[in-house]
Amino acid sequence: MKCSEESTSRNFQEWWTFKYGMIFKNNKALCVLCSESVVCRTSSVKRHFETIHKTLLTKSADELKCFISRALSNKQILDIIKETIQQFNNRFIDFKKFECNIKFLKCPDTCNFDELDLHYFEWMNIDTYEFELIDLQSCNTWKQKFIDLRQLIEEIEINRLQANAVKNADNEILNYLTNNYGYFRGVGCTCID
Helix, strand or coil, X not given: CECCCCCCCCECCCCHHHHHCEEEECCEEEECCCCCEECCCXXXXXXXHHHHCHHXXXXXXXXXXXXXXXXXXXXXXXXXXXXHHHHHHHHHHHHHHCHHHHHHHHCCCCCCCCCCCHHHHHHHCCCCHHHHHHHHHHCHHHHHHHHHHHHHHHHXXXXXXXXXXXXXXXXXXXXXXXXXXXXXXXXXXXXXX
């Protein structure tokens, strides 16, 4: 493993890991004890350890090896946690982009149509979609139907959880939508899938 692309041909030395707590990362020696980077030279690695971690010089070789092993394990765990957090952040950024559309699917009677990206609903082939959405929000009957539907879905889910049922309530909800709101079958199928 070459440490530098410059004219120096210094290589990371594996023995630095348990003697000085160094690992190879980003073309440098990285201290697992304090996360500082050091150039890949034995003198630099040794100087870093003896000045920054001088309290460890009093430990025996076995104690030092054990201490550095624990630090290595902790570093690996922290790296895994950081990577996992980054992956979750990336996924939630995607969800944030679709937040208004998801809210529309859940609560069409309360969402703000100015923020709604209608091109995701083009598959429904409704030319007057925006007008129908405005009618939906202005009609108290439809508003109440959505309020009732959300309440029913919540009750179904509560009953399922209280009964420790493993089965999914999606079919029950889809049947309710189909029987009571045939027009919304396509939306219901899309939400459940």
